[in-house]
Amino acid sequence: MTVASPVFPALTHDHDGCVRAALDAAEQRCGRRGARLTTLRRRVLELVWNSHEPVGAYALLDALKAEGQASAPPTVYRALEFLLEQGLVHRLERLNAFVGCARPEEAHAAQFLICTTCGRVAELDDPAIDAALQVGAERLGFTVTHQTVEVEGCCPDCQRALLS
Amino acid sequence: MTVASPVFPALTHDHDGCVRAALDAAEQRCGRRGARLTTLRRRVLELVWNSHEPVGAYALLDALKAEGQASAPPTVYRALEFLLEQGLVHRLERLNAFVGCARPEEAHAAQFLICTTCGRVAELDDPAIDAALQVGAERLGFTVTHQTVEVEGCCPDCQRALLS
DNA sequence: GACGTTGCTGTTATATTATAACAATCCAAG
């Protein structure tokens, strides 16, 4: 079986396993932290994980409505806010969209690679990038509280596809 | 006289000089590139430069209206699009707002330090950060076309102010 | 188990940011 990848997932990977793993990790993390992963929140997390592409809030809203869940924008935004707080999803600022967090276990300053060809996103957690940022900021006496690092470009799969 | 700073400008710096320098650089750059820095575009650039804080598109729109310029959202967004293309302003994704480019002369991958206390923004052009990103991306076979690096935190001035 | 408190969800309304589409105008090149 193919395992969920921390970078660009294989085009044919066990995505159901991917989602299950994410939901299990979420249950555990919320349990430990005394946070309530309600049915709605769990469902939104699952919807976010349904692809490795970022999902917009209104796409999630439509999905909820489609399955009969009474929903309006705040329904989705509140669930997302919770999931962000718990470190279970990330927000991509350039896209106004959300992806599941690849490493909900540990605290981390994430960086994202966004393939503008296929739309997939890979989450990096590269300490070297983080360090370079900290150093650059410190040199100006600036104290960092949060980083947004989003890199656009072309993923390996799409580069191969474009050559052939 | 205090000179325009590439990082956080002194609280009392020659801001008029700052703006004039930016407009002059813009004229030159557009001249060289055969781009038309029209009255409207020049005026929008000037409004962006009126502070070192990021400005939203609708704030610019209000400013234009206030001075009698017939304006609607497309007026401002089109001017901003032009200025972005020419490398004269940057867009801050986290804030949906715009700042003047500190180094319109040269091509560069910019990083931004956003002070969440005073709202000012400093533009970095730190090759080490750029390099770390390139390396991290290459390691996955990812080709970078654009970077968004926005760091939130507390600037030196505000740290001092908070201590006293 | 009743009760109050807290947090979660539903609902309506609205704010904020951004773009589509087409008409009018300007301007530079021939």
Add this chain to the structure above:
DNA sequence: CTTGGATTGTTATAATATAACAGCAACGTC
């Protein structure tokens, strides 16, 4: 001068996000 392309004006609307309040469910305390 006129013609073609770029720029601006104008109207309408799309897409993203939040405020405010009401109802309800879960949780601890007695």
